[in-house]
Each structure stands twice: as structure tokens, then as C-alpha cells.
Amino acid sequence: MDGNKKNSNNMESNKTDANFHNLLEILQKNLNHMPTVERISMENKDIETRAFKVLISTILSARTKDETTREVSKRLFKRIKTPEDLINIKEEELEKLIYPVGFYKNKAKHLKKLGEILKEEFNGKVPRKLEDLIKLPGVGRKTGNLVITLAFDDYGICVDTHVHRICNRWEYIDTKTPEESEMELRKKLPKKYWKIINTLLVSYGKEICSPIAKCHKCIEEIKKSCPYYDKLSCINQILDKYGFKSIPKNNIPDERGTYVLKIKLNNSKNIVYGKNKLERFERGYYFYVGSALGNTNNLKRRIERHLRKDKKFHWHIDYLLEHGSINKIYISKNAVECKVSKELNFLKSIDGFGSSDCNCKSHLFYLKP
Numbered sequence: 001m002d003g004n005k006k007n008s009n010n011m012e013s014n015k016t017d018a019n020f021h022n023l024l025e026i027l028q029k030n031l032n033h034m035p036t037v038e039r040i041s042m043e044n045k046d047i048e049t050r051a052f053k054v055l056i057s058t059i060l061s062a063r064t065k066d067e068t069t070r071e072v073s074k075r076l077f078k079r080i081k082t083p084e085d086l087i088n089i090k091e092e093e094l095e096k097l098i099y100p101v102g103f104y105k106n107k108a109k110h111l112k113k114l115g116e117i118l119k120e121e122f123n124g125k126v127p128r129k130l131e132d133l134i135k136l137p138g139v140g141r142k143t144g145n146l147v148i149t150l151a152f153d154d155y156g157i158c159v160d161t162h163v164h165r166i167c168n169r170w171e172y173i174d175t176k177t178p179e180e181s182e183m184e185l186r187k188k189l190p191k192k193y194w195k196i197i198n199t200l201l202v203s204y205g206k207e208i209c210s211p212i213a214k215c216h217k218c219i220e221e222i223k224k225s226c227p228y229y230d231k232l233s234c235i236n237q238i239l240d241k242y243g244f245k246s247i248p249k250n251n252i253p254d255e256r257g258t259y260v261l262k263i264k265l266n267n268s269k270n271i272v273y274g275k276n277k278l279e280r281f282e283r284g285y286y287f288y289v290g291s292a293l294g295n296t297n298n299l300k301r302r303i304e305r306h307l308r309k310d311k312k313f314h315w316h317i318d319y320l321l322e323h324g325s326i327n328k329i330y331i332s333k334n335a336v337e338c339k340v341s342k343e344l345n346f347l348k349s350i351d352g353f354g355s356s357d358c359n360c361k362s363h364l365f366y367l368k369p
């Protein structure tokens with residue numbers, strides 16, 4: 001890479017990083033809800049009690065609404081105060097106490113075992129090191145890191161699916177799993193954000209920047225600097241510019257035109273297409289641009305074929321559609337297949353999905369979820 005290009009890449013990445021830090025600051029200013037586990041950590045001054053309660057409530061909080069974690073933790077800590085109490089309580093009683101948290105039967109089993117391990121291997125205390133914490137039943141890196149930050153006020157980065165998703169949407173990192181995100185954040189996130197990033201992004205990720213982002217409810221200041229919102233707006237502007245409208249799957253008009261399929265792939269997959277070309281398709285959204293300009297080979301015929309599962313594979317897109325589902329259909333009466341494809345090029349394009357009679361790089365584009 002030549003010097004100038006390297007400098008400009010560095011400047012670009014510094015700008016993205018500064019933008020991300022700024023978005024965290026805005027969220028911090030606007031945070032008005034304290035999640036249960038944080039609350040428990042603030043309310044308990046004695047470090048051993050705090051560590052025990054934070055550990056247990058974090059285990060309870062997995063796949064559970066915050067209100068439920070709050071109620072169940074309150075009820076449980078009236079009865080359970082030490083690892084010894086976990087050993088002595090019957091599993092059935094524990095199940096009843098923690099119902100209705102997600103996977104309460106499994107969690108009751110884990111908690112019983114946890115009491116024994118804490119007593120036998122850690123002298124009845126919650127260990128302070130991540131490598132010890134992740135050996136405990138029901139405790140992964142996410143829970144371990146949260147205990148380190150909230151119970152021991154030490155440095156850890158707790159990355160769950162919300163932190164992973166938003167850090168990628170805000171283009172601070174480019175990763176595929178929460179574990180990979182934790183490692184990347186450990187390399188580049190300034191330490192002052194380590195302890196708070198989870199609190200900030202989990203609340204926001206549950207309420208607003210959820211898997212299907214509720215951008216209309218987002219804080220205006222965040223929206224203005226959000227790279228993901230910027231991409232969504234650009235896509236919509238391009239569709240508007242070329243006269244596209246969204247149509248239902250069961251009402252495709254019998255007319256000629258151009259179409260854009262928004263395809264959702266729930267899980268990443270290696271897919272073989274064409275003449276044995278293997279490509280890794282990451283989970284997320286794909287935009288496929290096609291046209292049907294014949295008198296009989298029109299939008300209705302073409303799109304209904306895309307929607308059918310029992311077809312003979314002919315185009316490369318058929319191979320992707322076998323694994324993904326058509327989430328939205330946009331159509332335009334204009335013959336604009338290549339124009340739209342060229343403008344959508346700001347997204348990642350997937351090679352090999354162009355039309356045989358054009359020189360576009362591709363007609364298939366990827367958007368991270």
C-alpha cells in the first residue's frame with residue numbers, strides 16, 4: 001500500500017473510531033434505565049455479597065426480560081444468601097423460586113452445582129479471574145466479564161449479541177461473532193468505556209437498535225451519526241429515485257419492469273453455485289436486482305419463479321434463495337436494472353451475480369444485519 005493511501009485509510013479509521021466514541025457518549029447522556037444486574041451491584045457494598053448476587057442475577061438474566069430478572073432476583077435473594085444456601089435448597093424449590101426466567105430448569109441445575117463448586121474449590125467465594133469464572137456451570141465469557149466489571153470493579157468487556165450487533169452497525173469493528181467482537185474491542189476500545197459499554201448498548205439494543213432496528217424511535221443525535229442508518233437511507237433514496245414501490249408477495253402485477261428482492265439469510269452458509277464456485281454467504285440481508293422486460297416473461301412470472309421452492313436451478317440467485325427467504329419485493333416500471341446496481345455499489349457486492357449482457361460488477365449486494 002502506498003504512503004498516501006495508508007494515511008488516508010488511517011484518517012478514515014480515526015474518524016470512524018471518534019464517531020463511535022461520540023455515539024457512546026450520547027447514549028450515556030441519555031441513559032435513563034438501569035438494568036437489574038447493575039442495580040444489584042450498586043446496592044451491595046460488601047464485595048463478597050455483591051459478587052455472589054451479581055453472578056447469580058447475571059445467570060438468571062440470560063434470555064429473560066429485565067423486569068422478570070428483577071422480580072425473581074428479589075424473591076430469590078430473600079431465601080438464598082450464600083453458596084451454602086444453594087447446596088441446601090431442593091432443586092424443585094429452586095425451580096419454583098426462579099420461574100419464569102428463561103430455561104429455569106437448566107438454570108436451577110446450574111445454580112445447585114454452582115453452590116457446590118464455590119464451596120469446594122473457591123472457599124465459598126466467587127473467583128475474581130475470568131479463567132476461573134468461565135469454568136463455573138452456566139457461566140460463559142459474557143457472564144464472567146460482567147461479574148469482573150460489576151462485582152469487582154475491574155476491567156472486562158462483556159459482549160453479548162446486542163453489543164456485538166451495534167458495534168458492527170456503527171462500523172467500529174467488523175466481526176462475525178460476539179467472541180470475535182470481544183477480542184477486537186479489547187484491542188481498540190479505550191479503557192474508560194470497558195465497564196459501561198455493556199450497560200449502554202444492551203439497554204439500547206433491546207429497546208431501539210434491536211435486530212430489526214426501530215430507527216424511527218432512535219435519538220435524533222444518534223441517527224445523524226449512525227453509519228447503518230446512513231446506509232438504510234441511501235438504499236431507500238435510490239429505490240425512490242428510480243420509482244420503486246414495495247409490493248406484497250401475493251399481488252405481483254402482470255407487467256414489465258425492474259425488481260429488487262431483499263433476501264434474508266438467517267445463518268451464515270457456504271454455498272456452491274454456478275460451475276462449482278464456492279462462496280461464504282454471511283447472515284444478513286442481500287439485495288438482488290433483476291429485470292423482466294419481456295411481454296410474457298414479465299415481473300409476475302419472474303418473481304413468482306424466485307418465490308417457488310420447487311424450481312430447477314438456473315440462475316446463480318436460485319442457489320442463494322434455497323437458503324434465504326424473500327423478505328421484501330420492490331418493483332419499478334422503469335428499465336433501470338444496471339443503473340440501480342451501479343448505485344447500490346456502496347454496499348458490498350458479491351461477484352458473479354451480474355447479468356450476462358451487462359458490464360456491472362454485480363447485481364447482488366450484502367448488508368450486515
Ligand code: SF4
Nearest residue numbers: 209213215218226229
Ligand atoms: S438509527 Fe437505527 S440503526 Fe442507527 S442506532 Fe438508531 S436504531 Fe440503530
